[in-house]
Amino acid sequence: MLWTINKIYNRTFQVLMKVAMPLFSFTVPELLTGAGAIKKLPARIKSQGLKKILIVTDKGIMGIGLLEGFFSVLKENGIDYYIYDEVEPNPSIQNIENGLTQYNSNRCEAIVAVGGGSSMDCAKIIGARASKPKQTILKMRGKFHVRKALPPLFAVPTTAGTGSETTIAAIVSNPDTHEKFAVLDTKLIPPVAVLDPELTIGLPPHITASTGMDALTHAVEAYISRGSTKYTDEYAEKATKMIINNLEAVYKDGSNLEKRNELLLASFYAGIAFTRAAVGYVHAIAHNFGGQYGVPHGLANAIVLPFVLESSREQAKEKLAQLARISGIGKGDDSSDQLSLKFIEKIKAMNYNMNIPTSVQELMEKDIPLIAKRALSEAHPDYPVPRMLKKSECEDLIRRLLPR
Numbered sequence: 001m002l003w004t005i006n007k008i009y010n011r012t013f014q015v016l017m018k019v020a021m022p023l024f025s026f027t028v029p030e031l032l033t034g035a036g037a038i039k040k041l042p043a044r045i046k047s048q049g050l051k052k053i054l055i056v057t058d059k060g061i062m063g064i065g066l067l068e069g070f071f072s073v074l075k076e077n078g079i080d081y082y083i084y085d086e087v088e089p090n091p092s093i094q095n096i097e098n099g100l101t102q103y104n105s106n107r108c109e110a111i112v113a114v115g116g117g118s119s120m121d122c123a124k125i126i127g128a129r130a131s132k133p134k135q136t137i138l139k140m141r142g143k144f145h146v147r148k149a150l151p152p153l154f155a156v157p158t159t160a161g162t163g164s165e166t167t168i169a170a171i172v173s174n175p176d177t178h179e180k181f182a183v184l185d186t187k188l189i190p191p192v193a194v195l196d197p198e199l200t201i202g203l204p205p206h207i208t209a210s211t212g213m214d215a216l217t218h219a220v221e222a223y224i225s226r227g228s229t230k231y232t233d234e235y236a237e238k239a240t241k242m243i244i245n246n247l248e249a250v251y252k253d254g255s256n257l258e259k260r261n262e263l264l265l266a267s268f269y270a271g272i273a274f275t276r277a278a279v280g281y282v283h284a285i286a287h288n289f290g291g292q293y294g295v296p297h298g299l300a301n302a303i304v305l306p307f308v309l310e311s312s313r314e315q316a317k318e319k320l321a322q323l324a325r326i327s328g329i330g331k332g333d334d335s336s337d338q339l340s341l342k343f344i345e346k347i348k349a350m351n352y353n354m355n356i357p358t359s360v361q362e363l364m365e366k367d368i369p370l371i372a373k374r375a376l377s378e379a380h381p382d383y384p385v386p387r388m389l390k391k392s393e394c395e396d397l398i399r400r401l402l403p404r
């Protein structure tokens with residue numbers, strides 16, 4: 001009885017959200033694209049009369065000298081820049097606050113985020129805090145609590161990726177509770193993004209694989225979501241096809257600029273799709289592996305994806321079959337049933353070929369009830385998943401991920 005009421009509440013909420021969606025102003029960032037595009041950014045920044053910026057990035061990116069060319073062009077354009085390169089993977093509240101201190105003490109006027117989702121999300125919340133100094137990060141948790149324009153924000157993804165350069169989301173870690181939570185607001189969509197494949201050439205194979213599978217998960221979860229629309233389906237289909245056709249090759253040989261560009265675009269398209277249609281249980285569960293054990297976001301998604309798809313295959317069959325068709329998986333006369341199975345098998349094969357495991361090494365039986373509880377409270381009612389899971393079903397699914 002309680003379950004039925006819960007289900008009706010969730011589904012009603014999701015229908016209302018879908019109907020209300022066009023009322024929110026989801027913008028798409030202005031793009032600077034192509035190899036070397038980051039060198040065009042300083043002129044773009046200058047065109048807004050901005051003279052002092054904070055660059056938010058991490059030590060890994062600084063360490064490989066990825067930004068030297070960008071720094072020179074900033075100097076040529078007379079733009080003063082300060083660097084906050086302390087971003088941690090899955091940035092914590094304190095990590096973001098430290099960046100805010102830099103922003104304020106240097107009296108910056110704008111933020112350039114360069115890096116993966118961690119740097120972009122950190123930069124988004126630094127911006128939100130700069131605009132709303134009295135509101136704590138914990139008070140920004142959830143939907144539409146920011147509501148005020150951020151300082152000018154320029155996003156430069158160097159993984160492909162989270163799609164954060166076009167999403168309303170920033171994911172924050174709370175080390176006190178071992179949770180990751182989302183801040184969701186259309187004000188967090190960066191007005192300008194740079195998609196420069198040269199920046200991703202040096203991305204190591206294991207990060208290429210896990211971040212690429214994150215983007216694939218965005219596309220697939222958005223596509224099978226009940227919140228999907230014709231618009232989001234178009235982007236999710238394009239992204240899925242591009243990732244399935246390119247990711248393994250780039251994993252083997254990261255130097256192909258054209259394929260790197262495809263992946264960067266695919267990640268952006270997947271971001272457009274999921275920020276409107278939402279993600280699903282893969283993300284809800286993976287966020288907890290991140291919060292609880294520090295498992296990198298993309299890796300967690302890659303491991304969980306085939307298990308969640310298997311559990312919702314009956315309800316998502318037609319959509320999964322369609323993704324198989326457009327990605328060139330299966331034969332012309334295969335039934336939807338066969339194609340949906342082949343699509344899931346393809347994902348498993350991609351994981352296998354890219355050395356992604358089939359279980360979560362850190363997972364312990366004793367943690368499963370809490371992980372399931374938190375995953376379901378993240379997903380319900382916000383994620384319009386094709387099949388709703390009860391707590392015991394979610395626990396069983398997570399149990400299949402125990403190390404064997």
Ligand SMILES: NC(=O)c1ccc[n+]([C@@H]2O[C@H](COP(=O)([O-])OP(=O)(O)OC[C@H]3O[C@@H](n4cnc5c(N)ncnc54)[C@H](O)[C@@H]3O)[C@@H](O)[C@H]2O)c1
Pocket residue numbers: 058059060061064088089090091115116117118119121158159161162163164167168169170171199200201202203204207211214297298
């Ligand atoms: N805002 C969103 O919409 C959204 C969506 C999905 C995930 N996320 C969040 O994004 C974070 C994960 O982001 P990520 O997967 O991009 O990883 P990341 O930003 O944590 O970066 C992973 C590692 O890759 C390195 N790296 C990045 N680019 C590189 C390059 N070009 N060359 C060499 N090394 C490079 C970094 O130094 C870092 O060590 C998580 O916190 C996740 O929850 C956000």
Ligand SMILES: [Fe+2]
Pocket residue numbers: 162214215218283297301
């Ligand atoms: Fe993700």
